[in-house]
Amino acid sequence: AQTVTQSQPEMSVQEAETVTLSCTYDTSENNYYLFWYKQPPSRQMILVIRQEAYKQQNATENRFSVNFQKAAKSFSLKISDSQLGDTAMYFCVEGTSYGKLTFGQGTILTVHP
Amino acid sequence: NAGVTQTPKFQVLKTGQSMTLQCAQDMNHNSMYWYRQDPGMGLRLIYYSASEGTTDKGEVPNGYNVSRLNKREFSLRLESAAPSQTSVYFCASTPGGVSYNEQFFGPGTRLTVL
Numbered sequence: 001a002q003t004v005t006q007s008q009p010e011m012s013v014q015e016a017e018t019v020t021l022s023c024t025y026d027t028s029e030n031n032y033y034l035f036w037y038k039q040p041p042s043r044q045m046i047l048v049i050r051q052e053a054y055k056q057q058n059a060t061e062n063r064f065s066v067n068f069q070k071a072a073k074s075f076s077l078k079i080s081d082s083q084l085g086d087t088a089m090y091f092c093v094e095g096t097s098y099g100k101l102t103f104g105q106g107t108i109l110t111v112h113p
Numbered sequence: 114n115a116g117v118t119q120t121p122k123f124q125v126l127k128t129g130q131s132m133t134l135q136c137a138q139d140m141n142h143n144s145m146y147w148y149r150q151d152p153g154m155g156l157r158l159i160y161y162s163a164s165e166g167t168t169d170k171g172e173v174p175n176g177y178n179v180s181r182l183n184k185r186e187f188s189l190r191l192e193s194a195a196p197s198q199t200s201v202y203f204c205a206s207t208p209g210g211v212s213y214n215e216q217f218f219g220p221g222t223r224l225t226v227l
Contacts, residue, residue, distance in 0.1 A: 004155075033213040045156075045203065045218035052213060091155050098163045099144050099207045099214060100171065103155025 002027045002094050004104035012110045013082045020067075021077045021107050023092030033095040034068065036077045039106075040088040048090070051075065082111045114139050117219035119204050125225045126194045134189040134222050136204030143209030145187035146171075146216065147179060149200040156203060162187055164209060194226045 004025045013019035025034070036048040051059045051068050058066050063083075067076045079086055092104040120135045138145065143164045148156035148171075158171030160179040168179050176198060178190045187206075191198060201223050205216040 035215075043201070043221050045205075045216075047215045050213060050215070093155075095213065098161065098169075099146070099209065099216065100158055100161060101146075101148075101156070101216065102172075103157070106153070106155050 002029065002032075002096065002102040004092050004094050004102050006092050006104035006107050008107045009105070010108045010110070012112060013079075015082055015084060015111055015113050017082055018078065018080050019082055019109065021079075021090055021092075021109065023075045023077070023104055025073050025075060025092070025094050025102075025104075027073070027094055027096070029096045031097070034066075034075045035093040035095060035101075036064070036066070037091045037093055037103075038086075038088040039091065040085075045091075049077070079109075084111050084113060087111045116140065117204055117206055117217050119202075119219040119222050121222060122220065123223050125227065126191075127227050128195060130194050131190065131192050132194065132224075133191075134202055134204075134224075135186070136188065136219060137186045138204075138206040138217070139185065140206060140208075140217065141184070142206035142217075143184070144207045145181065146205045146207075147177075147187070147189045148203045148205065149173065149198075150203060150221075151200050159189065159202075191224075194224075196226045198224065199226045200224060 034051045146161045147159040162181040204219040207214040
């Protein structure tokens with residue numbers, strides 16, 4: 001069974017600053033992928049970034065980047081130059097066969113002006 | 114393209130009543146999923162359909178049934194609703210085949226069981 005743990009229920013950051021959200025996972029799968037999804041107050045789920053577990057290079061997507069430590073089963077998200085629109089619940093997610101997703105509990109991020 | 118659509122958006126049921134949540138996607142995706150999200154938590158997989166004609170249980174299938182009506186539509190049925198099924202329900206779809214594909218989510222259905 002897969003488990004995903006986000007130990008930070010809430011985080012806050014000032015606009016334009018950098019914040020890092022933490023995530024650890026435990027999986028028995030050899031072939032898996034990791035994602036960060038955001039859920040703003042509108043409730044819509046939006047993909048932020050994805051990481052192939054077999055790749056050592058960390059994924060980046062504009063202001064969003066990850067620090068993937070496979071041996072430690074750690075997958076953190078760094079948001080640079082935070083914007084008010086980044087305010088949302090962020091979920092760390094593991095994807096395995098047939099696209100089955102396992103979600104963490106989520107971290108509520110608030111960006112202050 | 115509408116993406117993934119869900120009906121209804123809100124529903125209130127009494128304990129023991131039944132209902133069907135509808136989901137449709139217009140992206141020609143092979144795989145479809147039903148999740149539930151309880152307050153302050155992540156989504157949990159109820160059932161999924163890897164391809165048309167197949168369905169499988171996810172993490173929390175008890176109390177639910179599903180039907181993959183065709184490639185576009187995937188419905189979730191509550192035969193006898195219970196207060197523990199009060200939740201927000203999300204449908205999602207993906208092209209299928211590999212696990213790194215992005216899943217596209219519908220807007221959700223907020224269900225309250227009294």
